Amino acid sequence: MCGIVGYVGKRDCTKVLIDALSKLEYRGYDSAGIAVFENGGISVAKTKGRLRDLCEKMKKTHIPSGHSGIGHTRWATHGEPNDVNSHPHAGGKVTIVHNGIIENYKALKDFLVSKGRHFQSETDTEVVAQLLDYYYCGNPIECIQKTLSEIQGSFALGIIFADRPDVVYAVRRESPLIVGLGKDENFIASDVTAILQYTRDYYLLEHDEIAVLGMDGVKVFDSHGSEIKKERKTADWDVDAAEKQGYEHFMLKEIHEQPTAVKTTITPRISDGLPDLSECGITVEKLRSFNQIFIVACGTAMHAGLVGKYIIEELARVPVVVDIASEFRYRNPLVGVGDLVIIISQSGETADSLAALRLAKSLGASTLGIVNAKGSSIARESDMLIYTHAGPEIAVASTKAYMVQLSVMYLFAFELALAKEKIDEAECRRLIGLLRQTPDLIASILESADACQKISSQLINADHLLYIGRGLDYALSMEGSLKLKEISYIHSESYAAGELKHGTISLITNGMPVIAVATQTKLLEKTVSNIKEVKARGAKTIVVCQQGMEIDPSAVDFKIEIPKFEDIIMPMPAVVPLQLIAYYTSVLRGNDVDKPRNLAKSVTVE
Numbered sequence: 001m002c003g004i005v006g007y008v009g010k011r012d013c014t015k016v017l018i019d020a021l022s023k024l025e026y027r028g029y030d031s032a033g034i035a036v037f038e039n040g041g042i043s044v045a046k047t048k049g050r051l052r053d054l055c056e057k058m059k060k061t062h063i064p065s066g067h068s069g070i071g072h073t074r075w076a077t078h079g080e081p082n083d084v085n086s087h088p089h090a091g092g093k094v095t096i097v098h099n100g101i102i103e104n105y106k107a108l109k110d111f112l113v114s115k116g117r118h119f120q121s122e123t124d125t126e127v128v129a130q131l132l133d134y135y136y137c138g139n140p141i142e143c144i145q146k147t148l149s150e151i152q153g154s155f156a157l158g159i160i161f162a163d164r165p166d167v168v169y170a171v172r173r174e175s176p177l178i179v180g181l182g183k184d185e186n187f188i189a190s191d192v193t194a195i196l197q198y199t200r201d202y203y204l205l206e207h208d209e210i211a212v213l214g215m216d217g218v219k220v221f222d223s224h225g226s227e228i229k230k231e232r233k234t235a236d237w238d239v240d241a242a243e244k245q246g247y248e249h250f251m252l253k254e255i256h257e258q259p260t261a262v263k264t265t266i267t268p269r270i271s272d273g274l275p276d277l278s279e280c281g282i283t284v285e286k287l288r289s290f291n292q293i294f295i296v297a298c299g300t301a302m303h304a305g306l307v308g309k310y311i312i313e314e315l316a317r318v319p320v321v322v323d324i325a326s327e328f329r330y331r332n333p334l335v336g337v338g339d340l341v342i343i344i345s346q347s348g349e350t351a352d353s354l355a356a357l358r359l360a361k362s363l364g365a366s367t368l369g370i371v372n373a374k375g376s377s378i379a380r381e382s383d384m385l386i387y388t389h390a391g392p393e394i395a396v397a398s399t400k401a402y403m404v405q406l407s408v409m410y411l412f413a414f415e416l417a418l419a420k421e422k423i424d425e426a427e428c429r430r431l432i433g434l435l436r437q438t439p440d441l442i443a444s445i446l447e448s449a450d451a452c453q454k455i456s457s458q459l460i461n462a463d464h465l466l467y468i469g470r471g472l473d474y475a476l477s478m479e480g481s482l483k484l485k486e487i488s489y490i491h492s493e494s495y496a497a498g499e500l501k502h503g504t505i506s507l508i509t510n511g512m513p514v515i516a517v518a519t520q521t522k523l524l525e526k527t528v529s530n531i532k533e534v535k536a537r538g539a540k541t542i543v544v545c546q547q548g549m550e551i552d553p554s555a556v557d558f559k560i561e562i563p564k565f566e567d568i569i570m571p572m573p574a575v576v577p578l579q580l581i582a583y584y585t586s587v588l589r590g591n592d593v594d595k596p597r598n599l600a601k602s603v604t605v606e
């Protein structure tokens, strides 16, 4: 989704803006632009395409030179990606960048047109620029307030006024925006990773708060225009965490960070060999009170929820419904008092997941956020909160965030099962012991990278492939399939292995790759039958199983073995080869691994 940055200070503003925007590239975008105060005016440079296209264009035309301004990477919503629709947008004295959607832009545009205003672009953003200018009578705060009272939707805005040089204004509603605090310089950014190389100190803006950034300081006003004191936060992520550190891609680096991420996430939540989530607001009494659990999320985070369902139901015997957030929020769900709704999100800003959280709260359910991004909206609005400590995840394809979401699902399931007296303390300690071994287990699978690369070389020319599995393996195969599609652009589907015969098996043609996840001992025989069925119809089979599992070799073309371990823990190590296969397939096909086409890292609009 769009990325916003802004700068006021002594440095070369263009350089700072481009550098900060480059740190937001991972969010996904199709055009970029900046506006810089220069020689008593505002210089705008913008273009369709990547930041490098913007830099090329500036080199050929003009590189704005100044010490303050705003910048933007756009992920098109209203109007195609082209130069005109790119941000910044201007209306008279006002120039803005915008992330989000203005829902009532059409009515506002009609109003402004009736007042004689002309528009250049098809964007909802230009409507806000023009509206701000329409209300501007020399008092920026008043005009921003007036505009806020009229616009509906989700937005973060960086605003500059031609007659207020070297001052940047910022405001947000629903969409993320932070204010970075440096020495004699200040920043705005969609997330803190954009400015980590300049400062780790920042303010989180609440909805409709207006920040005014000058070189000498930042003032924040509430929606009534009264100045307020904000709490200064410090990011615990360092610059290195947001750099590639020698890896060819962020995705590969993040896959390799998984053992550490799991350790960092689970260690503080284990006390005396037992799970302890009390610091997250989760008590035994609360756990005992839940009759039903809903896990609501999108994409990969939802897949982590599917694994959660299997293990919670298996161990704690509490019914769990897993829902896609965009479905949950519009299907009048049967949720209420006594239910727990768990929202899983890496970014903590996914629009549908946030809406689902608010709906669950309004229906009287207790809510638990499992979130990676500190201070994000879902983190702030959840009743109970477990932070996953994956550090910044930059690659659009989620890997380490999924892994830590799984680790939290285990901790939660173990603690719930203990609270519900479905397992005793000794069993709980034993399970925690297993979980503690997962970082080493994951590290050992990372050594299978060469084998995964070989398998990828067999997939690169495929048009379609299938992932199959049963039980936990089915949940995992859904994640494997999503990972492959999003970065390799090869069409793949994931199917419950037992469901193949009910239609899908007709798709199998000679040489079509089928990746079978078969790590579950109890289900092995059944899954092997399904592998044989597809093999008999010409499929090229790739099997992910545990070491020592007996599988008829004639049914298997390629095999990846996970060190023998307990079935219930298998999703954590077994997802690693699936991630690596997706990664190498994307690399071998020459794709932009970290920034796949059409995708955004943080989906802050519906």
Ligand code: M6R
Pocket: 298, 299, 300, 301, 302, 344, 345, 346, 347, 348, 349, 350, 353, 396, 397, 398, 399, 483, 486, 601, 602, 603
């Ligand atoms: O930030 P969130 O975890 O809420 O994001 C949810 C999905 O958009 C995300 O997991 C997406 O599916 C990833 N690109 C998958 O790799």
